[in-house]
Amino acid sequence: xxxxxxxxxxxxxxxxxxxxxxxxxxxxxxxxxxxxxxxxxxxxxxxxxxxxxxxxxxxxxxxxxxxxxxxxxxxxxxxxxxxxxxxxxxxxxxxxxxxxxxxxxxxxxxxxx
Amino acid sequence: xxxxxxxxxxxxxxxxxxxxxxxxxxxxxxxxxxxxxxxxxxxxxxxxxxxxxxxxxxxxxxxxxxxxxxxxxxxxxxxxxxxxxxxxxxxxxxxxxxxxxxxxxxxxxxxx
Numbered sequence: 660x661x662x663x664x665x666x667x668x669x670x671x672x673x674x675x676x677x678x679x680x681x682x683x684x685x686x687x688x689x690x691x692x693x694x695x696x697x698x699x700x701x702x703x704x705x706x707x708x709x710x711x712x713x714x715x716x717x718x719x720x721x722x723x724x725x726x727x728x729x730x731x732x733x734x735x736x737x738x739x740x741x742x743x744x745x746x747x748x749x750x751x752x753x754x755x756x757x758x759x760x761x762x763x764x765x766x767x768x769x770x771x772x
Numbered sequence: 773x774x775x776x777x778x779x780x781x782x783x784x785x786x787x788x789x790x791x792x793x794x795x796x797x798x799x800x801x802x803x804x805x806x807x808x809x810x811x812x813x814x815x816x817x818x819x820x821x822x823x824x825x826x827x828x829x830x831x832x833x834x835x836x837x838x839x840x841x842x843x844x845x846x847x848x849x850x851x852x853x854x855x856x857x858x859x860x861x862x863x864x865x866x867x868x869x870x871x872x873x874x875x876x877x878x879x880x881x882x883x884x
Binding site for chain 2: 661663665668691693700701702703704705708748750752754757758759760761762763764765
């Protein structure tokens with residue numbers, strides 16, 4: 660049973676508009692969440708993270724929101740750019756487990772010029 | 773800094789063959805790990821190591837062995853390849869920041 664789920668396998672958005680990627684988790688022990696971005700034929704790269712003591716974290720065009728009661732997090736990209744076209748993975752862990760990440764299945768984002 | 777390097781980039785094996793996927797990092801990271809990526813399933817942790825001489829199993833360890841004799845290297849061994857091991861394999865290393873891992877470019881393995 661997948662503990663971290665990304666229910667939208669793909670997303671298409673116009674350049675300049677907002678991209679919203681969603682992620683749900685089932686394990687209430689998770690207290691640290693991350694987003695990774697992956698281009699074809701490359702390894703994933705870390706994008707942004709959030710601790711469960713916060714409900715929002717911003718880094719430039721990227722904002723992650725965490726709703727602990729709903730066990731849901733989302734990544735907002737504003738404005739979307741063609742270079743944002745990639746696969747985005749949500750990941751979760753506990754502060755105790757640290758680097759033992761549980762990943763979602765990924766969402767492929769296509770930003771159209 | 774080369775970061776995390778993996779060899780080979782591509783490999784085709786026949787069922788029953790063995791091979792070693794190489795991984796090295798030059799960032800002096802204590803934590804290293806191996807993941808496999810399959811369509812729709814994200815990345816799943818195979819094995820990990822918190823330092824030289826220390827390894828442990830992840831979510832999908834069966835059919836794979838690891839060892840960590842140095843801080844830099846973390847090879848993954850397939851003892852008897854099976855078609856179910858066809859996948860893309862990623863090695864990663866991590867420093868002090870929780871969950872933030874540096875990934876290698878991956879090895880695409882096909883077992884026929």
